[in-house]
Amino acid sequence: MSIPDDLKDLAGFHGHLCPGLAIGYRATLAALRRLGVERSRDEELVCLVENDSCSVDAAQFLAGCTFGKGNLFFRDYGKQVFTFARRGSSADAVRVSLKPGAWGEEVPPDPGEARRAKLERFLTMPEEEMFWIDEVSLDLPPEASIQPSFLCDSCGEPVMSSRLTEKGGRRLCIPCSEGWRPPRR
Numbered sequence: 001m002s003i004p005d006d007l008k009d010l011a012g013f014h015g016h017l018c019p020g021l022a023i024g025y026r027a028t029l030a031a032l033r034r035l036g037v038e039r040s041r042d043e044e045l046v047c048l049v050e051n052d053s054c055s056v057d058a059a060q061f062l063a064g065c066t067f068g069k070g071n072l073f074f075r076d077y078g079k080q081v082f083t084f085a086r087r088g089s090s091a092d093a094v095r096v097s098l099k100p101g102a103w104g105e106e107v108p109p110d111p112g113e114a115r116r117a118k119l120e121r122f123l124t125m126p127e128e129e130m131f132w133i134d135e136v137s138l139d140l141p142p143e144a145s146i147q148p149s150f151l152c153d154s155c156g157e158p159v160m161s162s163r164l165t166e167k168g169g170r171r172l173c174i175p176c177s178e179g180w181r182p183p184r185r
């Protein structure tokens with residue numbers, strides 16, 4: 001089984017090469033090709049993922065849709081579904097969903113062998129057997145904004161203004177408002 005260079009780089013980022021990563025790799029490449037775009041340099045692409053497993057690292061590494069840039073959105077639905085869109089053209093979204101038969105039936109008894117077999121399966125399977133791919137429209141959250149920070153009246157740590165809450169006349173960060181005891185300094 002030959003491993004493409006971009007998948008080797010992705011495995012370096014993720015930490016290992018696994019069947020889940022291969023799913024994300026195929027899903028991301030399929031979506032980018034449909035959208036006719038390259039890796040997102042800034043925020044022109046957004047991705048909505050419906051799971052938080054290995055596969056999501058492919059969207060981060062290959063499409064540049066990252067948690068830190070604010071163009072990766074997570075819904076905890078436990079589904080291998082990835083929706084990519086260009087920001088500003090919400091109608092232009094591609095939803096890639098792993099088909100029920102994609103994992104296959106046969107499982108070799110040895111776990112290492114089973115893992116290799118699944119990996120090879122996901123890397124060689126024809127795209128149309130592996131995924132449903134649909135054009136959809138996606139309501140995109142607004143672009144990440146930079147807000148001023150203020151100090152929490154309890155822990156004294158700077159907090160983004162929109163995350164401060166008012167409690168008993170004091171302005172508190174969320175953990176302090178929920179009873180967190182800050183370390184003494």
Ligand SMILES: [Zn+2]
Nearest residue numbers: 018020021054
């Ligand atoms: Zn993994």
Ligand SMILES: [Zn+2]
Nearest residue numbers: 152155173176
């Ligand atoms: Zn606090």
